[in-house]
Amino acid sequence: MKLTAIDKKLLEEVADLHTVPQGAHNIRRDGGGVSRRSTDNIEIKTKEDKPGIDIIVKPGTINESVHIPVLVTKDGFKDMVYNTFEIGEGSDVLIVAGCGIHNASEEESRHDGVHNIFVRKGARLRYVEKHYGQGEGSGERVLNPQTIIEIEEGGSAELELVQIRGVDSTERVTEANLQKNAKLIITERLLTHKKQQARSDIIVNLRGAEAFTQIKSRSVAQEESEQVFYPRVIAYEKSRGYVECDSIIMGQAKVRSVPEIAAYHPEAELTHEAAIGKIAGEQLLKLMTLGLSEDEAVDKILEGFLR
Amino acid sequence: MLELKGVSYRISGKEKEIDIIKNIDLNFEAGKLYAITGPNGSGKTSIAKLIMGLYKATQGTISFQGEDITSLEINERTKKGIGYAFQYPPRFKGLKVLDLLQVASGIDDWKAVRGYLRHVGLCPEDYLDREADASLSGGEMKRIEIATLMANNPKFAIYDEPDAGVDLWSFDMLLNVIRKKHEKEGVTTVLISHQERILSLVDEIILVVGGEIKDIGDKDRIWPIIKDVVGCDWYKVCRGDRDEADCH
Numbered sequence: 001m002k003l004t005a006i007d008k009k010l011l012e013e014v015a016d017l018h019t020v021p022q023g024a025h026n027i028r029r030d031g032g033g034v035s036r037r038s039t040d041n042i043e044i045k046t047k048e049d050k051p052g053i054d055i056i057v058k059p060g061t062i063n064e065s066v067h068i069p070v071l072v073t074k075d076g077f078k079d080m081v082y083n084t085f086e087i088g089e090g091s092d093v094l095i096v097a098g099c100g101i102h103n104a105s106e107e108e109s110r111h112d113g114v115h116n117i118f119v120r121k122g123a124r125l126r127y128v129e130k131h132y133g134q135g136e137g138s139g140e141r142v143l144n145p146q147t148i149i150e151i152e153e154g155g156s157a158e159l160e161l162v163q164i165r166g167v168d169s170t171e172r173v174t175e176a177n178l179q180k181n182a183k184l185i186i187t188e189r190l191l192t193h194k195k196q197q198a199r200s201d202i203i204v205n206l207r208g209a210e211a212f213t214q215i216k217s218r219s220v221a222q223e224e225s226e227q228v229f230y231p232r233v234i235a236y237e238k239s240r241g242y243v244e245c246d247s248i249i250m251g252q253a254k255v256r257s258v259p260e261i262a263a264y265h266p267e268a269e270l271t272h273e274a275a276i277g278k279i280a281g282e283q284l285l286k287l288m289t290l291g292l293s294e295d296e297a298v299d300k301i302l303e304g305f306l307r
Numbered sequence: 308m309l310e311l312k313g314v315s316y317r318i319s320g321k322e323k324e325i326d327i328i329k330n331i332d333l334n335f336e337a338g339k340l341y342a343i344t345g346p347n348g349s350g351k352t353s354i355a356k357l358i359m360g361l362y363k364a365t366q367g368t369i370s371f372q373g374e375d376i377t378s379l380e381i382n383e384r385t386k387k388g389i390g391y392a393f394q395y396p397p398r399f400k401g402l403k404v405l406d407l408l409q410v411a412s413g414i415d416d417w418k419a420v421r422g423y424l425r426h427v428g429l430c431p432e433d434y435l436d437r438e439a440d441a442s443l444s445g446g447e448m449k450r451i452e453i454a455t456l457m458a459n460n461p462k463f464a465i466y467d468e469p470d471a472g473v474d475l476w477s478f479d480m481l482l483n484v485i486r487k488k489h490e491k492e493g494v495t496t497v498l499i500s501h502q503e504r505i506l507s508l509v510d511e512i513i514l515v516v517g518g519e520i521k522d523i524g525d526k527d528r529i530w531p532i533i534k535d536v537v538g539c540d541w542y543k544v545c546r547g548d549r550d551e552a553d554c555h
Contacts, residue, residue, distance in 0.1 A: 304401030
């Protein structure tokens with residue numbers, strides 16, 4: 001199937017792709033497959049019981065990547081998908097997920113994705129999920145991703161979750177279970193504007209000794225948008241966790257940040273930090289002394305903050 | 308080159324209006340090296356901020372190269388060639404040292420901006436990619452601040468206490484760079500400082516006390532007055548022993 005100009009624009013935004021990738025990939029558009037490729041080490045197959053795919057990475061696969069972007073381009077289309085990722089023992093891979101919605105209609109377009117990820121013993125995963133919305137229609141662009149990740153002994157995962165403008169409503173749920181010596185780093189970047197709503201619930205269960213997690217959330221809320229962050233870390237064993245939520249608030253926006261830490265082991269070490277505030281005046285003034293106008297200075301500060 | 312005429316800066320305090328700068332006249336001549344000195348809270352930084360446009364004069368006019376710039380925005384003054392290195396440079400979450408140098412110089416190529424860091428004694432390889440945030444020490448931040456001002460290539464440069472937080476050896480080097488810019492490229496330079504060493508180097512010292520220009524002159528003329536102002540007046544107020552300071 002050929003990619004249209006809109007497809008290409010969405011692909012570029014969510015997966016940095018300019019064309020169909022060479023490696024393992026699955027491109028889904030409006031509920032159907034556009035292009036798929038498995039490789040010797042990474043198998044992609046359609047689920048038999050419900051919509052979605054299984055992505056199976058063979059043990060020991062090193063330095064390979066999988067792109068699985070989802071495009072919603074049909075006006076008012078509602079998509080629901082279940083994907084399962086099996087990251088085999090000792091492998092080291094990059095998964096680029098992400099969803100781009102183009103909605104030019106008055107109806108709501110929507111993609112709900114449930115991702116189950118298994119990071120097996122000693123495996124390493126980098127997972128990037130970007131959300132992007134465009135189109136002039138008044139219909140809402142809605143994305144509700146749910147990610148459930150299990151990390152076995154000695155495994156590690158880095159999740160990078162990015163949504164910059166364009167999505168009217170999003171409710172993100174992330175749940176993780178970490179076994180002995182497992183490591184999870186979650187980096188969240190969010191910018192909302194107009195009347196957009198975003199909510200992110202994260203729960204990380206540190207179930208094994210010496211497990212470690214770091215959750216870093218940075219967000220910018222502009223105009224009349226609203227954001228809620230609810231990251232939680234629960235330590236059941238001698239483990240460490242760190243949660244940081246940092247938001248810049250602008251216009252009439254509202255932000256709620258509720259980091260929570262719970263320790264059920266005497267040697268658990270958990271910390272959290274949360275901050276909400278406007279752009280510091282001194283930062284603006286400094287950049288203006290370097291030649292930027294006030295608006296350019298705001299853009300520069302936000303660009304750095306959300307990088 | 309840059310002239311302040313009858314400039315005042317007044318702010319609203321809790322109960323009454325407070326005059327921070329009181330009707331001052333100053334004339335900076337092109338190519339000269341100046342120091343502004345005076346006790347803490349005397350208004351030195353306020354004068355610099357009025358020149359840069361960070362504060363708006365409540366009275367009087369400021370002109371640069373014959374043009375009235377009193378109502379110009381900060382970035383418009385920058386484009387005319389005025390630059391200011393902050394006493395306490397702000398930190399940025401996410402912006403890298405490279406970003407600041409690129410904004411300041413208008414040059415995108417990272418290789419072309421490396422030299423600015425080397426000039427202030429920082430290895431570009433170690434710093435370009437670092438965030439200009441709280442992970443940098445006060446001294447590092449101060450050097451980066453000086454580097455960004457130089458990258459901005461001003462004709463009229465104000466350095467606000469460039470020695471603050473910088474170790475002595477490094478400060479010698481920074482001072483040499485600032486002087487080189489002044490001597491070789493003819494940048495009119497103003498150093499806000501208390502350091503006797505800096506005061507000995509400059510062409511003219513502007514002594515600011517209580518928001519007014521108390522005197523202008525070379526070190527021989529100004530130094531005894533400084534001792535009077537900061538030493539003797541203070542002892543008077545605090546009823547200290549007169550013999551603690553050698554008063555004039």
